[in-house]
Amino acid sequence: MATILRMALGRLLLLVPMVLGVTLLVFVVLRFSPSDPAYNALGEGSTPEARAAYAEENGLNDPLPLRYARFLGDLLQGDLGVTAAPSRPVTEAVSTAFPLTLQLAVLSVLLGVLVALALGVTAALFRDRWPDQVIRAVSMAGVAMPSFWLGILLIQWFALRLGWFPTGGYVNPADSVGEWLRSLALPAVAVALPVGSQLARVVRTAMVEELDRDYVRTAVGGGLPRSVVVGRNVLRNALITPLTVLGLQIGYLLSGTVVIEAIFGLPGLGTLIMQAVTAGDLALVQGVVLCVAVSFLLVNLLVDVLYLFANPRLKGATR
Secondary structure, three states: OOOHHHHHHHHHHHHHHHHHHHHHHHHHHHOOOOOOOOOOOOOOOOOOOHHHHHHHHHHOOOOHHHHHHHHHHHHHHHOOOOOOOOOHHHHHHHHHHHHHHHHHHHHHHHHHHHHHHHHHHHHOOOOHHHHHHHHHHHHHHHHHHHHHHHHHHHHHHHHHHEEEEEEEOOOOOOHHHHHHHHHHHHHHHHHHHHHHHHHHHHHHHHHHHOOOOHHHHHHHHHOHHHHHHHHHHHHHHHOHHHHHHHHHHHHHHHHHHHHHHHOOOOOOHHHHHHHHHHHHOHOOOOOHHHHHHHHHHHHHHHHHHHHHHHHHHHHOOOO
């Protein structure tokens, strides 16, 4: 446990320069946007004089390094600025939308992992037989399907034709857990299936490699049931590589929620950033991008810790 804590602390320390790099990149890139913050804040009827006065009052004419230093200072105090009209704190807008995106992401990860394990393990156990061939074809089709196209198909079949799920909208779990699950079921499936299909191929490869190891043949030859060996040893050892790939897939999953939230009318970060880009609201775009980037870094930190738990050999190597 002490080794895991030291490793987690080291990763947390590495987050500091990484977050600083993300803030710098986002800040500089958005400063080259053709959108005018003064125009967005004051509205279409504002005069050039009023926009110039707004820019001077808010330090928009200051040198870029000074503006970045001021931005970091505000960020350390939890201040990401204010949105364009209607004006409200960016932190308020992001904190309102983030829980929904987090819920969708968690459901999608859980569903994607279940799909990957079911398909990958089955394909490995029936290697080169018809279940393996079918699963490989299905997983390739799942990888090739764009999440937005899959989302539209799910709406057409399961919402419009069968009426099992709503076509869109969001229900707070505090109001009804059942309706909450129904409102997020189709979006979660649309995001999870491509990720789960890609991960299933990794699980299959890792399982096949592990099943060919000598200790498996020795254990089975010694009288242990194959199911026990697979469940207790093979599966645990084979999950090390998929865990790493899952951490990399989180970025795809978060980006997939942007379009999916718009298709299903979910008021999450994806919908929020699309509204911000359309309105040219740089402060809001900046806040959403930073939130997503930091979330991605934290998820990868969690995956690193899980990787250490899953691979006992790394505990000894890090002592």
